[in-house]
Structure formats: C-alpha cells, structure tokens
Amino acid sequence: MESNIVLQYILSGITQGSIYAIVAIGFNIIYNTTGIINFAQGEFLVLGSMIAISLASFLPLALAVLIACLATTLVGAALELVFIRGLKKWSPVRVVTLFLLIFIIPFRSGLFDGFPFLANMVFCVLIAAPIAAGIEFLFKRFVKSTSNVLRMIIITIGISILMREVMLHVWDEKNRALPFFTGNEVSSIDIFGAMISPQVLWVLGVSAVIVVGLNLFFKFTLIGKAMLACSDNKTAASLCGINVKWMVTLSFMISAGIGALAGCVTSPLTQTQYNMGSTLAIKGFAVAVLGGLGNSTGAVVAGLMLGVLEAFAISIMPNAYIEAISIVILLVILFFKPSGLFGSAEASRLKEF
Amino acid sequence: MLKILNLESGYGKLRVLKGVSLHVSPGEIVTIIGANGAGKSTLLNTISGLIRPMSGEIVFDDKQTGGLGVERIVGLGCTLVPERRQIFNTLSVKDNLVLGGYLRWSKQGAEAKQDLDYIMGLFPILKEREKQLAGTLSGGEQQMLALGRALMTKPKILMMDEPSLGIAPIIVKEIFRSLTKLREGGLTVLLVEQNARASLGIADRGYVIETGNIILEGTSEELLNNQDVQRAYLGKDYERINE
Numbered sequence: 107m108e109s110n111i112v113l114q115y116i117l118s119g120i121t122q123g124s125i126y127a128i129v130a131i132g133f134n135i136i137y138n139t140t141g142i143i144n145f146a147q148g149e150f151l152v153l154g155s156m157i158a159i160s161l162a163s164f165l166p167l168a169l170a171v172l173i174a175c176l177a178t179t180l181v182g183a184a185l186e187l188v189f190i191r192g193l194k195k196w197s198p199v200r201v202v203t204l205f206l207l208i209f210i211i212p213f214r215s216g217l218f219d220g221f222p223f224l225a226n227m228v229f230c231v232l233i234a235a236p237i238a239a240g241i242e243f244l245f246k247r248f249v250k251s252t253s254n255v256l257r258m259i260i261i262t263i264g265i266s267i268l269m270r271e272v273m274l275h276v277w278d279e280k281n282r283a284l285p286f287f288t289g290n291e292v293s294s295i296d297i298f299g300a301m302i303s304p305q306v307l308w309v310l311g312v313s314a315v316i317v318v319g320l321n322l323f324f325k326f327t328l329i330g331k332a333m334l335a336c337s338d339n340k341t342a343a344s345l346c347g348i349n350v351k352w353m354v355t356l357s358f359m360i361s362a363g364i365g366a367l368a369g370c371v372t373s374p375l376t377q378t379q380y381n382m383g384s385t386l387a388i389k390g391f392a393v394a395v396l397g398g399l400g401n402s403t404g405a406v407v408a409g410l411m412l413g414v415l416e417a418f419a420i421s422i423m424p425n426a427y428i429e430a431i432s433i434v435i436l437l438v439i440l441f442f443k444p445s446g447l448f449g450s451a452e453a454s455r456l457k458e459f
Numbered sequence: 460m461l462k463i464l465n466l467e468s469g470y471g472k473l474r475v476l477k478g479v480s481l482h483v484s485p486g487e488i489v490t491i492i493g494a495n496g497a498g499k500s501t502l503l504n505t506i507s508g509l510i511r512p513m514s515g516e517i518v519f520d521d522k523q524t525g526g527l528g529v530e531r532i533v534g535l536g537c538t539l540v541p542e543r544r545q546i547f548n549t550l551s552v553k554d555n556l557v558l559g560g561y562l563r564w565s566k567q568g569a570e571a572k573q574d575l576d577y578i579m580g581l582f583p584i585l586k587e588r589e590k591q592l593a594g595t596l597s598g599g600e601q602q603m604l605a606l607g608r609a610l611m612t613k614p615k616i617l618m619m620d621e622p623s624l625g626i627a628p629i630i631v632k633e634i635f636r637s638l639t640k641l642r643e644g645g646l647t648v649l650l651v652e653q654n655a656r657a658s659l660g661i662a663d664r665g666y667v668i669e670t671g672n673i674i675l676e677g678t679s680e681e682l683l684n685n686q687d688v689q690r691a692y693l694g695k696d697y698e699r700i701n702e
C-alpha cells in the first residue's frame with residue numbers, strides 16, 4: 107500500500123475509534139459509580155444528534171448542539187430517577203412515563219388514523235394503559251427475584267429499546283445529519299498526502315477535550331473524587347456525607363451529556379439514524395472491556411485500536427464481517443483476560459467487587 | 460448529646476436490637492461491650508443511619524435522627540468509623556481524608572484545611588504516606604486513616620466500631636491515646652469493643668449488651684470490678700491480660 111493510503115486508513119480508523127472510546131468512557135463513568143453497564147449509552151448519542159438536527163433548522167449550529175447536549179443530560183437524569191433509583195418502590199411517575207412512551211407508538215404510527223381524533227386517542231390509551239401497567243407489574247416481580255446489578259443492567263437494555271422506539275416515532279427512520287461544523291462535505295484538508303474532512307479534526311479535538319476534561323474532573327475536583335469514592339465503597343462514601351444516590355444520577359447525566367456531544371460531532375460524517383445506538387453500544391462495550399472496565403485511558407487506547415483495525419479490515423474483508431470484529435474481540439477478551447488489556451491488577455485487587 | 464430510647468432494629472424480619480436504651484453526655488467516652496453477634500454493630504449502624512430503626516427513638520443534639528439518611532446524620536455531627544475500617548482502597552491516603560471533609564470544603568474550607576493538617580500531625584504516618592493508595596496501607600495504618608477520615612467530618616460525637624480488630628496491641632494503644640487526646644479537645648466518643656479491658660481503660664462509663672439487650676451499665680470502675688463482666692468479657696486470667 108502507498109504510504110498516503112495507509113495514512114488515510116489510520117486517520118479514518120482513529121476518527122471512528124475515538125467515537126468508540128467516548129462511548130466506552132460513557133460506560134465507564136456509570137460503571138464506576140454503580141457497577142452497572144448502561145446499554146442505553148448508544149441511544150444517548152443518537153438522541154443528542156437528533157435533537158441537535160431538529161434545532162439546527164432554526165437555531166445557530168453551536169446553540170443547537172449546546173441545547174441538545176443539555177437536553178440529553180436531563181433525559182439521562184430523568185431515566186435514572188425513574189427507572190434506576192425508583193426501582194424498589196411502586197412508582198406512579200414510572201407508570202405514567204411508561205404509559206406516555208408506549209402511547210406515542212400507536213398514536214404516531216397512525217394505527218387508528220381512520221377514526222375520529224377522540225376515538226383514536228381512546229384506542230391508543232386502551233392499548234398503552236394495560237401494557238404500561240403490565241410492565242410495571244413484571245418490573246416489580248423481577249426486582250424481587252434477581253440480583254441487583256444484573257437486574258439494573260437488564261433494565262438499561264429495556265431503556266435502550268424504549269428510547270429507540272420513541273425516537274423512531276418522533277423522528278422516523280430516515281438518515282439525517284447535522285451540517286458540517288466548518289466547510290462542507292467536499293472540503294478537505296491535506297495531511298501528508300491523506301485527504302481528510304475538517305470534521306475529522308472536530309471529532310478528534312472534541313474527543314480529546316472530553317477525555318482530558320474528564321480526567322481532570324475525576325483527579326482534581328471534589329465532586330469527581332466523591333464519584334470515585336462511591337465506586338470504591340458506597341457505605342464509606344455515605345459515611346463521609348456524600349449523597350450516593352445523587353452521584354449515581356450525576357454519572358448518568360455526565361454520560362448522557364458527553365454521549366450527546368459525541369453524537370453531534372460525528373453526525374455530519376456518519377449521519378444519524380434512530381437505530382444506530384445498539385451497534386455503537388456493542389462496539390463501545392467491546393472497547394470498554396478490552397481497555398479494562400472502568401479504565402478510561404484503557405478505553406481510549408482500545409477504542410483507537412478497534413477503529414484502526416476496522417479501517418484496515420475494510421480493505422481486505424467484506425463489510426458484513428467488519429461488524430463481527432468487535433464481537434470476536436469481546437468474546438476473546440471475556441474468555442482469556444476479563445480484566446481487559448489495561449485493567450490494573452493492583453487497582454482491581456483493591457476493588458470491592 | 461445522644462439519647463436512645465427502646466430502640467429496635469435489625470435486618471429484614473430479623474429483630475436484632477430488642478429495645479435498647481442508653482445515653483451519652485457531652486465530653487464523655489462511653490463504651491459498649493458484648494460478645495460476637497450481640498448486636499453492637501447493628502446498634503452503631505442504626506444510630507449512624509446505615510440501617511433504619513424499626514421502632515424507638517434516637518435523639519441527637521435535641522433532634523430526632525431516627526430514619527434520617529446517613530448523609531444528613533453525618534452533617535449534623537454524628538459520625539461512624541465502621542467495623543473493618545471501610546476506607547477507600549483505590550484512592551490515595553490524602554484523598555480519603557479530603558473526602559472525609561466532603562461537606563465542609565465549600566463553606567468552611569479554611570477550617571477543614573486546618574483539621575487536615577491537625578490529623579496528619581496526630582498520625583504522622585498518614586502524612587508520610589499521603590500519596591500512597593490507601594488499600595496498600597497496613598491494618599493499623601488503615602485504622603488510623605479511617606479515624607482521621609471520620610474526624611474530617613468534624614463530628615460532635617464519634618462512634619467507633621471495634622477499632623482494635625486485627626491490629627497489633629501497640630497500635631491499639633496509640634489509637635486509644637489519640638481518642639483520649641481528642642476528648643480533651645471536646646470530642647464525645649461512643650466506642651464499641653470486644654477488647655473490654657482496653658476500652659474500659661479509657662472510657663468513663665460502659666454498657667454491656669447481650670443478644671440485643673442492655674444487661675448492665677455503670678462506670679468503667681464498676682464494670683471492671685463486676686464479677687459477671689470479669690468472667691464473661693475479661694477472661695479468667697484477667698490479671699495476666701491486665702499486664
């Protein structure tokens with residue numbers, strides 16, 4: 107291969123890889139404070155970019171992205187409050203939320219469009235209400251019967267399905283994209299003979315800022331340290347006066363917020379579709395495990411590795427197999443080195459779980 | 460300072476404490492002694508808010524604290540050094556102490572900084588090891604760290620659950636000496652111990668707890684001279700341990 111083509115592959119691999127890394131870091135933040143793997147992490151990226159795309163039609167791009175990130179952060183908080191924190195108690199808020207979410211589906215899809223508006227509404231309510239009540243009932247049964255962490259992980263899978271369905275009905279299945287942040291789809295920059303879109307630099311820059319920012323946050327701020335303390339020992343954290351429940355909510359907010367930001371910067375390059383969250387989640391999860399769960403530096407290195415590996419694989423394998431690479435890596439790691447490539451033996455020995 | 464009335468508490472349906480009453484006055488060191496499984500830890504965990512009481516009253520500083528969250532109770536000035544220390548293994552020694560002052564840095568930052576320096580003076584080994592991961596400290600050092608972290612909350616009353624557990628006698632002595640010193644500075648202490656000899660040695664008063672009931676109370680003097688206590692908690696060869 108010519109050197110500029112190699113460079114081209116590497117750059118596109120790094121771009122894709124930095125997205126995987128951000129998704130993996132989102133996993134890590136929540137894992138660190140709760141021990142849960144939040145499988146709705148991919149949906150945060152999609153939700154963030156979808157909101158930004160809608161807002162960008164009438165707002166300046168920067169403002170649209172900012173509002174989208176904040177809104178997704180709030181959605182992260184709301185999901186945690188309703189589905190994770192309120193898990194143990196019977197919750198009217200959760201029933202109503204479930205009801206509204208399920209209500210949208212027949213309503214937006216026009217299942218009863220032939221009927222007058224009022225009848226349409228009544229039919230949708232008649233469908234949604236028993237389903238919402240049934241889910242709540244099963245939910246409660248389920249809560250009593252399985253272990254805490256496993257149960258919460260399964261609930262995050264449920265949240266991701268729910269978010270995907272809602273996004274399908276709010277936005278439809280079309281591919282959308284944010285405009286390029288600088289230039290347009292044909293502008294490109296020459297880096298040692300490799301041509302890249304300026305958006306790639308945005309992706310790399312924003313990813314770097316997120317990674318460095320989070321590191322500083324956890325190392326140097328009191329709240330960051332308090333979140334680490336929760337992941338280390340919840341009882342002890344509460345005995346220091348730390349409100350562990352809010353730290354968990356905060357971890358969902360941060361994960362949702364950086365997910366949305368990552369979704370926005372990549373949208374011009376990869377486009378956004380309502381169902382791309384699950385692929386991102388699988389790849390992000392493979393990267394998080396490869397880098398050692400909870401280890402953000404590991405996530406960056408593993409993310410870049412997977413991205414570059416996939417980029418080169420494109421030149422020698424059919425596209426369908428590319429998607430399998432991450433799964434194969436995931437299985438191999440889980441079988442042979444579950445602590446990940448960079449999981450520190452010392453730190454994991456000191457961890458409670 | 461702390462008054463407990465007919466406290467019942469336990470886990471799920473299991474009632475461990477069956478109506479415990481006790482009180483601790485300002486400036487006192489009070490100890491609770493009892494055998495394994497008597498309910499000592501359950502008592503301290505309930506006072507600190509880790510476990511919800513089933514019934515009874517907990518009054519701290521004239522406020523009903525039964526049923527409040529742990530963070531609230533810590534904020535009021537009632538802090539527990541839990542059994543088996545429970546330090547943050549994966550964080551540095553210094554960060555452990557800093558987190559002890561979590562509720563204070565924003566409002567009383569200067570004072571918290573002073574306390575941090577004071578605690579590092581009280582246990583110089585913590586100053587020496589401040590950058591080391593806390594999980595790599597020795598058991599005795601970890602107990603000092605746990606005590607230091609609790610002191611960083613600036614408690615009015617400090618509760619300690621078996622600080623001597625798995626620690627060399629010489630370190631236990633050092634920790635107990637620091638408790639006496641802290642008491643001179645105005646701290647009130649509620650100390651749970653199996654090592655009755657040592658804890659009665661520094662305490663003003665004591666309670667004996669057996670299967671969830673207080674069966675005996677009195678000054679340390681009285682308890683040390685009580686025949687039942689001598690037989691059950693100080694051992695027959697009490698004179699030799701006394702050495």
Ligand SMILES: Nc1ncnc2c1ncn2[C@@H]1O[C@H](COP(=O)(O)OP(=O)(O)OP(=O)(O)O)[C@@H](O)[C@H]1O
Nearest residue numbers: 470473475493494495496497498499500501502653
């Ligand atoms: N988390 C728990 N769930 C159920 N039962 C518990 C739990 N913790 C303690 N117990 C039970 O409560 C009783 C009292 O336990 P507790 O830990 O309070 O005793 P203790 O006096 O502190 O004993 P030790 O000296 O061994 O620490 C014991 O019978 C114990 O089995």
Ligand SMILES: [Mg+2]
Nearest residue numbers: 499500501542
């Ligand atoms: Mg105990």
